[in-house]
Structure formats: structure tokens, C-alpha cells
Amino acid sequence: MELSRRVQAIKPSPTLAVTARAAALKASGRDIVGLGAGEPDFDTPQHIKDAAIAAINTGFTKYTAVDGTPSLKQAIIAKFKRDNGLDYGPKQILVSCGGKQSFFNLVQAVINPGDEVIIPAPFWVSYPDIVILADGKPVIVEAGIEQGFKITPAQLEAAITPKTRLFVINSPSNPTGAVYSKAELAALGEVLRKHPQVLIASDDMYEHIRLNDAPFVNILNACPDLYERTLVLNGVSKAYAMTGWRIGYAAGPEAILRAMTNVQSQSTSNPTSISQVAAEAALNGDQGCIAPMLAAFKARHRYVVDALNAIPGFKCVDSGGAFYAFADVRPAIQTLLSRDVIEQGSDIAFSEYLLESADVAVVPGSAFGTEGYIRLSFATSQANLEKALKRIAQAVA
Ligand code: PLP
Incomplete structure (x- = not known):
């Protein structure tokens, strides 16, 4: 066959x-x-499990809105404000079955055959294959140990072509643990500003797992003017030991989020109702x-x-x-x-x-x-x- x-x-x-x-x-x-x-x-912390058990017992076990329950979306909006100083409305949020699906939806929504996606290496294993599934072309930019596993603005500039549609940045990084400073993000933003056709995906999945005293920053904190073409991807898997619950979320420009929601509505529909209640408890509950x-x-x-x-x-x-x-x-x-x-x-x-x-x-x-x-x-x-x-x-x- x-x-x-x-x-x-x-x-x-x-x-x-x-x-x-x-x-x-x-x-x-x-x-x-x-x-x-x-x-x-x-x-998974007990208060999160308890919320999910209560959801089952009260019959919260049916379809929800494809893009997530209104109350989970409010919890995500509050999280972005509290932790990242970022403002989003409900139409700018999509809840998915893990951060993996968030990135999948994004790529399906914005990549045409042959479009190039710049992925710094070492990279999270799924980025290139998800791009290939959309008939896009991963463009890998190498950053080895000698440069702290971080790409330079010159490397980014050299990788951008008229076909570049998306640039992926993952800090803290899987697999290297590298973290970009605000100044380094500002310097990358400087390059991106010159290429308005390029969208930015900031994968903040490891935001809370920080091993030194440096504060968390993403590219929007360094370059607020890139708001209209940046997608912030995050989730509860790593921060709250919730990998099996499968809840990730994306935030960004409304038109892109609407398209991503359409992809999800024709593939998986809503993420599990019970997991959404658990994620809400994680985001609204004691961060201790x-x-x-x-x-x-x-x-x-x-x-x-x-x-x-x-x-x-x-x-x-x-x-x-x-x-x-x-x-x-x-x-x-x-x-x-x-x-x-x-x-x-x-x-x-x-x-x-x-x-x-x-x-x-x-x-x-x-x-x-x-x-x-x-x-x-x-x-x-x-x-x-x-x-x-x-x-x-x-x-x-
Ligand atoms: N992004 C990065 C960098 C990851 O390492 C992972 C998981 O390994 C994900 C996204 C996806 O996480 P999940 O789909 O489990 O929420």
C-alpha cells in the first residue's frame, strides 16, 4: 500500500x-x-487532581467549546497578564491537546507548501516534522556549544529569504536549557522588524523551570511592537507535572487564532473537558x-x-x-x-x-x-x- x-x-x-x-x-x-x-x-499536585475529580463527579464530561471553556481562557488571560505582562482577549486564545497540538495548529494555519520555517538547532524534535506535515520547509540554523546554543542576529538575518514565513524560538530550550536574555531577544527582534512577512512562534513551555536567578523574558517583553505577528505558545505539562493531561495553549493575533481554531475543530475538537478544569485549577491555584x-x-x-x-x-x-x-x-x-x-x-x-x-x-x-x-x-x-x-x-x- x-x-x-x-x-x-x-x-x-x-x-x-x-x-x-x-x-x-x-x-x-x-x-x-x-x-x-x-x-x-x-x-500532579493534589489540588489539581481534586478539581478534575470534582469535574467528573459533577458531570463535566461533555464537549466544550472547541477553543476551550470560557473560564479556562480567562485563567490563561490572567496568567499572561500576571506572569508575562501581556494583554490578550478571549478571541486571541486557543486551548489545545498539549503544546504539541498548539504548534501543529499554528503551522497548519499559516504555512503554504514551500514556505520556510526557521528553526534554531538544537531544536525540540517535533518542530521540523510538524512543518514537513504542512509541506513547509524547515530551515535549520545551527547553534553549538561554543555560542551557548543560541543563534546570533547575523545567523537569523542570513537565514531569512522572501519565502520565510515563521521563526521559532524556544527559551528555555529543550534540549539545551539555553535561555535568551532580554538584550539577545531585542537583537533578534531588530532583525525581524526588517522582515514583516515573518511570524514569530515563542515556545515558552519551560517558562517556570528556571535554574538560575535570571527572570523569564520572551521576545514580546523585549520587542512589544512585534505583538501583531507573534504567537506565544505555552502549556501546563512541564510546570505542573501534567504531561498526561494534554493541555497547551496559544495566544496571538485574532485572525491567526481563528484559523488555528478551525484546524482544531476539524481534527480533534476540544481538549478533554476534565483536563481543562484541571488546567484552570493549576493556573488559578497556588503557584507555590x-x-x-x-x-x-x-x-x-x-x-x-x-x-x-x-x-x-x-x-x-x-x-x-x-x-x-x-x-x-x-x-x-x-x-x-x-x-x-x-x-x-x-x-x-x-x-x-x-x-x-x-x-x-x-x-x-x-x-x-x-x-x-x-x-x-x-x-x-x-x-x-x-x-x-x-x-x-x-x-x-
Ligand atoms: N515545546 C517544547 C519545547 C517541549 O519540550 C514540549 C514537550 O516535550 C512541548 C512543546 C509540548 O508539550 P506538550 O504537548 O506535552 O504539552
């Missing part, structure tokens, strides 16, 4: 694939430590529930980055946010290759070796568009991290 060209051009999410492989090996009896997953290891999770992420981050830097052939810079360390392992790969421990000098072969010989699952950098690195998630217990790092150090010694 012939499948569509579109679907043949995409691959399953590599991070989900690593997680599934680690789970299968675990089920077969191996003591695998999985550092592949992109989700908090904490339980984030603090203990954040404290743990900070402590683990310190441990992981220091432990990685102590391994010969590894180099890792501090993450400003999110719960990942992205280590440059190019010298370690070369060492293992020269000793015939691995057959190919690639991060994929290296990650396979760690899985087979050290029983540790990590994600190769090439999954994120950047060869020679590995991503370790520290959304797992300190005990697991210590076990994993000891095993990795032994395996490459």
Missing part, C-alpha cells in the same frame, strides 16, 4: 522512541536507568506548588553538570532552564572509536553503546539536529542520576 509522501517524510518522535525502548528493556528484566524522558517525575519541584531540578542540575564535566571527553555548560543537560561528547566518541569499542563515530552509536553496556538511556544529539552530543533528562530521582552517571563514567573510562 502506498502511503502519502507527506507521512513518508516524517519519523516517529525520537525521544518517545528512546523512552519506549528503555521501557521495553526494563520489562525484559534489565536494570535500565532512563534519562530519555521529557517529563517531570513528580506527581512549583517551588519544591524547581528546588529538586536545581539540585539535580548542579549534580549532573558537574558529574558530566568530570568525565574525560565530555563537556557540558550550565542550563539556564528546563530539565535537561546537553553534553558535547565528541572527544569521548572519538576515543571509543579509536579503541574499537564502537563501530561508528556517531552520537547514535555512542548512545546505543551506553544503553547496551551501561544500561543507561540517553537521547543522541542528532535527534535534535546537532551531531556529537547527548541529552540527559534530570527529571528523575537523584539516586537514579547518581547510578546513571557512575555507569556512564565507567563505560567510557
Whole structure:
């Protein structure tokens, strides 16, 4: 049977694939430590669960408005005002089944075949494939460790063509943890100002997972004049340990949000009614529930980055946010290759070796568009991290 060209051009999410492989090996009896997953290891806070249980018990279990319940949209509007100093009305908000669907809807709504989407690498694995599903063209701009995993204004300028329709910025970043400063965002905005055909997608999914004292800023805080062509994407998955509830949201110009809502209305309809009630409780409730999770992420981050830097052939810079360390392992790969421990000098072969010989699952950098690195998630217990790092150090010694 012939499948569509579109679907043949995409691959399953590599991070989900690593997680599934680690789970299968675990089920077969191996003591695998999985550092592949992109989700908090904490339980969803109790007051959020209680709200959802009450929603079920009171029969709030039917279709809602496609774009989200009015009260959740009000909670999102209040969140944007409170946390980001941004003003939106209800027609500028769309609630979706996770941040992934928010980006999918956006791309379906604005990309024509052949339109170019600028994606800085290392990137979240789904951006390019979602663009390909819309017959768009991902234009990858490389930003390695030597530039702090952040693209420069000159790189952005060089990547823009008359076909560029969208620029994606994700800060704090998955997979690198890099965070753009207000000045850096202002400098990118300076370039974007010259190209009015380019929309901007600011993926703020890791807004609350900040590992140092730098405040959160997005490009609209740096360049308020870009409001009419910026889409802000966010969600409750990472901040409130709610990955399974599937609630993300988007805000931006009304006409684009209306189009995104049409995409959603002809694909999935509303996100789960119960999850919407839970998300409302998360956004309106006590934000103090984030603090203990954040404290743990900070402590683990310190441990992981220091432990990685102590391994010969590894180099890792501090993450400003999110719960990942992205280590440059190019010298370690070369060492293992020269000793015939691995057959190919690639991060994929290296990650396979760690899985087979050290029983540790990590994600190769090439999954994120950047060869020679590995991503370790520290959304797992300190005990697991210590076990994993000891095993990795032994395996490459
Ligand atoms: N954006 C980034 C950068 C992410 O890392 C993720 C999840 O891994 C998402 C968006 C989507 O999150 P979800 O669809 O689980 O809400």
C-alpha cells in the first residue's frame, strides 16, 4: 500500500522512541536507568487532581467549546497578564491537546507548501516534522556549544529569504536549557522588524523551570511592537507535572487564532473537558506548588553538570532552564572509536553503546539536529542520576 509522501517524510518522535525502548528493556528484566524522558517525575499536585475529580463527579464530561471553556481562557488571560505582562482577549486564545497540538495548529494555519520555517538547532524534535506535515520547509540554523546554543542576529538575518514565513524560538530550550536574555531577544527582534512577512512562534513551555536567578523574558517583553505577528505558545505539562493531561495553549493575533481554531475543530475538537478544569485549577491555584519541584531540578542540575564535566571527553555548560543537560561528547566518541569499542563515530552509536553496556538511556544529539552530543533528562530521582552517571563514567573510562 502506498502511503502519502507527506507521512513518508516524517519519523516517529525520537525521544518517545528512546523512552519506549528503555521501557521495553526494563520489562525484559534489565536494570535500565532512563534519562530519555521529557517529563517531570513528580506527581500532579493534589489540588489539581481534586478539581478534575470534582469535574467528573459533577458531570463535566461533555464537549466544550472547541477553543476551550470560557473560564479556562480567562485563567490563561490572567496568567499572561500576571506572569508575562501581556494583554490578550478571549478571541486571541486557543486551548489545545498539549503544546504539541498548539504548534501543529499554528503551522497548519499559516504555512503554504514551500514556505520556510526557521528553526534554531538544537531544536525540540517535533518542530521540523510538524512543518514537513504542512509541506513547509524547515530551515535549520545551527547553534553549538561554543555560542551557548543560541543563534546570533547575523545567523537569523542570513537565514531569512522572501519565502520565510515563521521563526521559532524556544527559551528555555529543550534540549539545551539555553535561555535568551532580554538584550539577545531585542537583537533578534531588530532583525525581524526588517522582515514583516515573518511570524514569530515563542515556545515558552519551560517558562517556570528556571535554574538560575535570571527572570523569564520572551521576545514580546523585549520587542512589544512585534505583538501583531507573534504567537506565544505555552502549556501546563512541564510546570505542573501534567504531561498526561494534554493541555497547551496559544495566544496571538485574532485572525491567526481563528484559523488555528478551525484546524482544531476539524481534527480533534476540544481538549478533554476534565483536563481543562484541571488546567484552570493549576493556573488559578497556588503557584507555590512549583517551588519544591524547581528546588529538586536545581539540585539535580548542579549534580549532573558537574558529574558530566568530570568525565574525560565530555563537556557540558550550565542550563539556564528546563530539565535537561546537553553534553558535547565528541572527544569521548572519538576515543571509543579509536579503541574499537564502537563501530561508528556517531552520537547514535555512542548512545546505543551506553544503553547496551551501561544500561543507561540517553537521547543522541542528532535527534535534535546537532551531531556529537547527548541529552540527559534530570527529571528523575537523584539516586537514579547518581547510578546513571557512575555507569556512564565507567563505560567510557
Ligand atoms: N515545546 C517544547 C519545547 C517541549 O519540550 C514540549 C514537550 O516535550 C512541548 C512543546 C509540548 O508539550 P506538550 O504537548 O506535552 O504539552
